[in-house]
Amino acid sequence: MPAKRKPAPATAEHAPLQLEHFLPYRLSILSNTISQAIADDYQRRYDLSMTEWRVMAVLARFEGLSAREVAERTAMDKVAVSRALSRLVEAGRVNRDIHDGDKRRSVLGLTEAGWAMHDEVAPMARAREREVLARLNAEEQIWLERILDKLQMGNGERGTGNKS
Amino acid sequence: MPAKRKPAPATAEHAPLQLEHFLPYRLSILSNTISQAIADDYQRRYDLSMTEWRVMAVLARFEGLSAREVAERTAMDKVAVSRALSRLVEAGRVNRDIHDGDKRRSVLGLTEAGWAMHDEVAPMARAREREVLARLNAEEQIWLERILDKLQMGNGERGTGNKS
């Protein structure tokens, strides 16, 4: 724990930020802590990165997406998706076909092995989420939902690059 | 916008995650979007990275910290702090002395130039925060505060590595 220390005297005239009350900073810490905790559950054990897991998660929900569609749904950029996919295909967790009638597009889906892994990791992720939400009571959970919805609305334009 | 597409039929038996309702994922997107928006304000203009800005922010509030104390207060690891500091010292924004009585420790503070930059960037950051909070009404803001406090409490152990 940081030793207590008085703010510098210069403080008054310079109005420095108080990071511990600064929303963007707090969100960042919180988000990274949670995402990291989840990732720790599978990173070493399955040799699976966060981006790879996200790709698998969307492919579990939507069969036959193209790489671009995966990118949209994961808010990752296409290069990151391409890299994740080549590792996943390599590892036999995802299979990649070519779209009939548009040879540029890939048609992606989980393999048997991919599904098996998914079915182990998804419950762990959900368990972690429950653990976090358990810190809130029912009323707070409802407000959180609502607040996230509203905060997210303002972000129409850009929503790229992230972890979990 | 992603084309609508029905979830794969396999869905029912495999219970895939719905990322768009998955708290860790939503937090991650939100946090990154906000942090990135702030960073865009100063990255190019001042040639200042997010980590560098965070270091400057704590040094603005607490004169004379050591590198380790900066690391604690920014939730960054010591290597990241070390790198940020060498750039900042190089650029003449931070000065680094040696602690009397412990030659290992550095004693850090903003230079004149550092203060000048701080006094330009801090208001921009605050303005962005206000912009985000403006999407919520007063009641929601109070709940958000309270919810963040409670969520953060569970995170005693680990709180490292992040952005903004």
Added chain:
DNA sequence: TCGTTATAGTTACAAATGAAACCATATGCA
């Protein structure tokens, strides 16, 4: 006082990430 262990900070190397250039196929339009 010496030897062991801990701490502050930096350096070196590997892995992850981002930006731009790049191929291949498709589309639009003269």
Added chain:
DNA sequence: TGCATATGGTTTCATTTGTAACTATAACGA
């Protein structure tokens, strides 16, 4: 048709980041 432009996806290269090893100083105990 045929050329210009757009799109899906991969590759390349530079930068960033994480991890481990390292140096220097300090603290502790015999």
